[in-house]
Amino acid sequence: MEQKERRPIQDDPDVQRMLRFQQGDMEAFQELFQKLSPAVVNFAAKFLGVRARAEEIAQDVFIQVYRWRGRYEPKAKFSTWLFKIAHNHCLNEVRKGEYKVFLEPVDLPANKEGHERERNLPTPEADGAEDLLAAKEAADKIQRILYRIPDNQRTAILLSRLEGMSYQEIADVIGCTEKAVKSLVFRATQNLKDGLRDMADDHEK
């Protein structure tokens, strides 16, 4: 995979904030919290599928940032470090078993035929009342399928699509290679596509 040019880490304003916080500037920490906590909540909510718990997870993440301020080293973008913590918290949460009902492993079919049916899925840009309802339904479906795909695939696709992270950044978060992320994102997309098609099949029956 081609090595992309990465901006110097010091250019990241969040890195600067974190470094200021390390020096005891609490205002910098508040700025980080205000700016990034919604993204962490959103990630945790999509990962766990439980919004209320997502807020607690996000708070845990920032408490950990506070406690670990001394350990922080600006090796990558600050958000990478933050989401690495968030990813680990979410994994711990899932391993508690409370989410087993959502994460029950399902062998998602690969390369099923019947692409035509996917055309029945509503587009995300739907604007009519019926379309909006269908879009909402599709969103719920997406959420349900998300819970069923493997953890790392879920993290990879969420960070890629929700946070717009590059594969390299996702690799830093998950702790794998960029090539592995490429594969994770592809398989997650395939699984989502197949899951949506299966749901559409069930609906038609």
Place this chain on the structure above:
Amino acid sequence: MKNNPETKIISDLVAYLDGELSERDRRRVATALRGSPALLQEVGHLEQTGSYISKLDRATLSENFPATFLRRLKQVQQEEQIEQESLLARLQHKWVEWLAGGHWTPAFVPVASLLIILASFYSGKLLTSTPIGGSQLAQSDQIPAQVVENPVFFRDYWRTVRLERWAHFDEIARTPAPAHPNIHLTRENTPPKVIEDPNFFIQYQILRRMEQFQHFESVQNVQNINEEQV
């Protein structure tokens, strides 16, 4: 399956859409897409699936989210403050409590005795009953510069001075120097007064060597023996 070129192309489609392929791979996929309507359709499906996720509603924060966090943060700060109380500070606190409680009185006499003995031993005062003021000696012009410069010898110098003052040195000096500096002292070759007084006995080998070499600098050469014996 793995070697199938179309499978390889399909697995690259998402990365192609994400702009994460190298220039060479991007061209390869683009070429394949131009020649295959099925692949083009697959790209459309994958792109649409990806867009479903990016269009999902973002979770909104509850009103009390910042306040709850602030409360938790303050709690953590308080915990940290307690943790930051160093072990030394805690020990000091316990030490003061112990002193104030008076539990130390039974241990006072043995501990104080031990401290005095140790202090005396390390200051060299255990070896004499009539100490001489150190500052008085240190200011004397008669002390060789080398002795002043070397604190190890300085300690021995005091003893040497005392020996001279008490006139035992002459007696020691009259004793013939041994053929070998490391010879063991016996009752036969050691002056009686030296044997009677163990405080001098410990210095005897040094003094003998000083005499043997006829100059004070030779003290350096017996430093190790002196330390071993002490």
